Amino acid sequence: MRVPEIGEIRRRKQRLRIPIVILLAALIITAVVTCAVLGEGIAPDSPFRQRLEVGDTPPSPVHIAGTDLLGRDVLSRVIYGAKTALVGPIFVAVGAFTIATLLGLLSGYLGGFVDSAIMRCVDFMLALPGPLVAIVVVGVVGGGYWTAVLVLGVLFTAPDTRIVRSAVLEQRPLPYIEAARTLGISKTRILFLHILPNVGPIILAYVALDFAFALVNLAGLSFLGLGVEPGTPDWGRMLFENRNILFSNPVALLLPAGMIILTAVSMNLIGDWLFERFAK
């Protein structure tokens, strides 16, 4: 027999409360998004203006985060850098999950040959060392940032497909799906109107986690010189450019590094929380 009362009361209480950590994480993400959207509006200086005569200086009232080797304002570059830090990972996460959702739904619901075919492809892709493939492809094909985004997007599809598929397999034997089948409702309708909304929270949670992974990976590629064009304000690229001025202006290195970590951790926390809260 069902004994729901404890769980139900507990759940009702949780509904009212968003943990403070999650609020903080959301605040950080909002700040980064604001920087990405309003870059020019809020940056104190142009991120491209060089002052070779000044060179790298530590933080001062004029340049709050100091300047880099070419005399560019670090704070402005970090604010501008939010754009590439957000756009790429968003494309990777959303793109990967759009494809993965489709493949996962088909694979989980149809089963049989379709399932085997999709899953073997996924197995093959999982066997590839992701970042290494990205380095090779970008190095050989060129195209920088957007090639990297594309490669990461394709590579992320594989684990995501597995996640969606297992969520679909969980829903498939439930009576509400079987009732829809006995009513003669079409497969497309069952897939997109019945199963998809119920696996939606899990997908949403993993999109957030994917975003964080993509952010770190893209920053890594930029650091290696395989991402954005030289000169573009980008957090990963700044780590590379400013690694030599660690002692004259540590902020030039630590600020973008800190932003990468903060954004990634915030997204991870939000993703984890979404998963705990909605997908379980």
Add this chain to the structure above:
Amino acid sequence: MNRTVARAGEHSSLLEVEKLAISHGAVPITTPLDIIVKRGETVAIVGESGSGKSLTARAIAGILPPGINATGTITLDGIPLMRLSERELRKIRGFRVSMLMQDPFTMLNPLMQCGDHIDEMLRDRPAFASRAARAKEVKRRLAEVGIVEEDVAGRMPFQLSGGMCQRIALAAALARDPELLIADEPSTALDVTTQAEIIKLLRRVQRERHMSLILITHNLRLAFATCQRIYVLYAGSILEVGDAAAVERQPLHPYTLGLLLSEPPVDVRVHRLVAIPGFVPRAADVVDSCGFANRCDWAKEICRTGKPPLMARDTTRLTACIRQDEIQSELDSLRMATLSATEITPRPAVATEALVRIDALVKTFVGRQGRPICAVKSVSLHVMPGESVGLVGESGSGKTTIGRCLVGLERPTAGDIRINGIAAADFDAMAKADRARVRQTIQMIFQDTYSTLNPKHSVGQALGEALGASAGASSPATPERIAGLLAEVGLSAAYSTRRPVSLSGGERQRVAIARALAVKPAILVCDEPVAALDVSVQAQVLKLFKRLQAERGLSYLFITHDLAVVRQITERIYVLYLGEIVEEGPTERIIGNPQHPYTRRLVESIPRSTIRNEP
């Protein structure tokens, strides 16, 4: 308020629970409860889900889940349990108070051999210091619970059946020879025939050891058959206390009477099933009124002004109904009227073509390592138009597989299915029009009321979609048609905006029935449709099935393990055992005079299968 009982049995009472109030934070789960268990006495705590019976049992054993608090006093043989530290409590648990849980599979450690569960309990005693002495004792203990096979002690829990696991769990619970055993729904998760064996075993062990037993159950019949005294718990309050026989003969509280009447008897087909309207409220919502007032036919203003105390009616009986004096004669006459109602003879089936006919159906599943598992072995059955047929069997008998084959959720390995004259063994191979016609003829109702509706869709959306699926969806699913469907299952149109999470189990099952009715089917395959529902709600849904049959001329194929349910609603039954039909015939004859040994065992396994008619 409990003084009279307390004083009468003072010298021999083993457990005294006084003013035990359980709460979750500020939310009360039970009001202060008084429970007394004498030495060697069997006491039942009867209640539906949400009544707080399991938490009461856990409070006594001192194993409340985190976040749940209890206040009051629990005295075991003079020892105040609530004041003991965890360390001291450990010397009580197992040695003096032991617990037996509902699910035998999760109660045993899956990585421990069965014998080790008992061995572990014996280890502390000096008499069993040596391994050989313990091994010998384990064997003796297993024999006590009826396990004589040599190798069981060395097997893992997953290799054994549920009944066997429950026996081992019982042996482990008894290993330290407790004076009090608390059994929380010990038989609910088991098959009917195994249920009866476990209860018999529990009774025997209790008598032999002269141990006290608290049986927690939702099944009033089981409580009457097993225990000497009954506590009826409802929404966190005790509504009635008394000797089992006396309570059964003359319930003093309207709820007990309602519960008694809504449990369908197995030996009589009652003229009209009595159902208690509504559903069990939360304890927190009824803190200052009689918990049952909103569902009670006799409720007056006085019932809603303050919680009625449990008052003694005579030396052994207490009731929480403040109007008991005034309404007792009405309660008695209602009881008599319902039980003595004349039997209605089922309509003879008109000899036309069968609506559903299954011929030599075989279904084999591929098991582990490609071994075939034969779920259904050559089953033939038929259902006539307007007829209600039961398919009775225990888990593993293949009854659900047959139902799923009928609605096209499984493809039979061999055999023929004809629905309304259309060959429907393989849904994929059928013409589109035929498939649509079959789907408008046969629909299914599922057991699990919690996932039978899509949690993301409102009731209106679910019904609208079902209406759209019917009859080629020529006419749109208007709000009027949705309201009409809801009205048919006894729900108001306001339900169409609600989501499944906000509905009770009974309401969900009604919506599921409405969804099936949307395509105007001729037959419903009902797979344990009331098994997951509370007793008082079960009767409501069964009544709905009966009404729909009368109004729409619906046929039913009732797949169930519950003979009492089948008795009330079907005209003919098939008894299924290990994938084969072992007996078939009119319900009356099969239950009244079972021929096959398995059917006989099934009928005998029902506790207190007859209702007592004397006033």
